[in-house]
């Protein structure tokens with residue numbers, strides 16, 4: 001059943017009902033309610049004669065609506081990511097599944113047209129020499145490796161290579177799954193795919209309506225060959241003759257689901273899915289994740305590279321600006337260094353477009369009192385609240401709680417000062433020094449309306465806007481021909497995360513955002529402002545030198561024992577009562593210590609130790625890469641169960657995050 005309970009339930013089939021096949025839905029009693037479940041396995045002899053089974057009330061389908069492969073994939077996910085199979089089903093199936101009157105049968109009148117048709121069919125481009133070679137190499141790699149990594153710099157023309165691969169799969173009557181990190185951020189890509197592949201394309205993600213999700217699901221049960229373009233949840237769809245899975249921007253952290261369970265990584269699930277169908281996998285990126293590149297270098301994956309941009313365009317030229325020096329000399333305009341201001345003015349005068357990146361939304365990350373230095377914090381979460389000047393409020397980015405912007409300190413009445421800056425402030429400062437420029441902002445706040453995202457991209461694409469200010473949203477897969485300058489206003493806050501992937505993320509972010517510069521025929525320019533000019537990361541960035549960056553990271557990970565040299569499991573202990581959390585965490589840690597010895601960390605207080613009134617502590621396990629992972633997990637599970645049997649710990653959430661990001 002698609003509900004969060006451990007295990008599965010067994011029922012008997014009364015003689016007057018047809019015997020359901022595996023994967024059909026049945027209506028069954030559970031406690032004092034009737035619920036819809038999916039038949040997962042059958043027994044002809046009772047498992048335990050002493051238990052009286054309840055009867056199935058009705059069989060809802062005439063044919064299975066969940067395939068055998070889906071059932072085994074979901075089982076694998078539940079075991080690997082240590083969560084109830086019900087959680088996996090809930091994530092996998094459209095909500096309509098619970099509607100007992102909804103029919104998944106093939107005889108349904110209309111085939112929903114998805115989405116509206118959009119302009120003329122476009123032809124393929126013919127591949128240039130580098131792309132043609134890459135295509136050949138990918139096919140060769142697949143003879144020996146089911147998974148191949150395509151490492152092609154930004155604008156090398158990876159999409160064109162994918163499209164040729166897709167066409168040959170469709171020609172052979174096979175299905176293709178094309179995963180993208182976030183559908184909303186990839187409209188340029190989906191539009192192009194729609195124009196090339198027409199109504200073979202189906203776009204699937206969690207933001208479409210329930211009815212549409214169910215309809216796509218239903219059609220997938222009786223497909224002709226098709227191209228599914230989807231966000232991570234598309235791995236759960238039924239497939240019949242899957243031939244290829246493309247994981248585009250494979251390095252993207254958003255492929256990992258954080259909350260709720262299943263906390264799965266779509267790249268790993270995709271590889272497992274492909275294995276079940278004997279399909280091939282292509283991971284594509286300009287900035288490989290350290291893990292994937294390690295797998296490629298050590299021969300587990302095939303590796304194909306494209307080092308040059310399409311049509312000989314040069315990678316952008318990068319300049320670093322030392323903010324400390326600039327501030328010291330008072331050569332700043334707000335948060336813009338003088339050289340940056342000048343370059344912006346020059347480019348605008350030439351009618352060029354500019355992207356400004358600041359990885360914080362709102363006006364400023366906090367306000368603090370000048371007298372007592374206290375800053376207003378969220379009442380539900382352990383964080384200061386962000387200033388949103390547009391609506392004159394302080395807002396918590398974790399739970400949405402907000403208060404009117406204080407005019408004086410709520411504690412001592414002193415005057416309040418604004419600290420730091422976000423995208424709103426960048427936008428405002430721009431208006432001051434180039435009032436005539438048309439500026440648009442793209443972040444979570446400006447894109448919460450349904451089509452807002454699309455509108456911002458279109459208006460920038462049509463030159464109705466000169467400057468696009470944004471958070472990481474602007475770094476992802478966008479192509480604009482006339483962007484000559486990209487600036488990173490403050491790269492330092494990319495390094496402030498207490499996470500072993502921090503450098504990897506920073507590199508990816510800077511390289512990806514740089515990749516937005518200089519597309520049509522001319523080398524682009526990138527300006528990065530930092531207080532930390534000596535940071536060795538910038539040497540790699542300046543030279544677009546992923547190889548050496550990778551070498552440095554892999555050496556560190558080896559020295560300090562991080563993935564891929566070990567595997568991490570984070571155990572999260574959460575409850576609204578802090579003393580209970582501390583008690584349970586301590587008890588669990590002591591037990592895990594006995595079982596796992598030095599593989600088990602101490603109890604960790606996370607950087608943000610309370611979110612939405614739930615206090616949290618974590619314990620980290622680091623398991624040797626070559627150890628029996630399944631056994632380690634079952635030993636962990638056993639200890640978690642023991643703790644949950646302690647009466648005071650009964651309602652404490654103890655959750656496991658496998659391979660956390």
Ligand code: ADP
Nearest residue numbers: 125126127128153154155156157158159160310
């Ligand atoms: P990537 O995904 O590697 O960043 P794209 O596939 O988006 O790069 O290609 C970058 C640009 O080059 C796009 O505007 C694309 O239309 C163009 N392009 C790539 N390959 C070809 C080709 N073979 N013929 C014509 N244009 C191409």
Ligand code: ZN
Nearest residue numbers: 378381396399
């Ligand atoms: Zn909050």
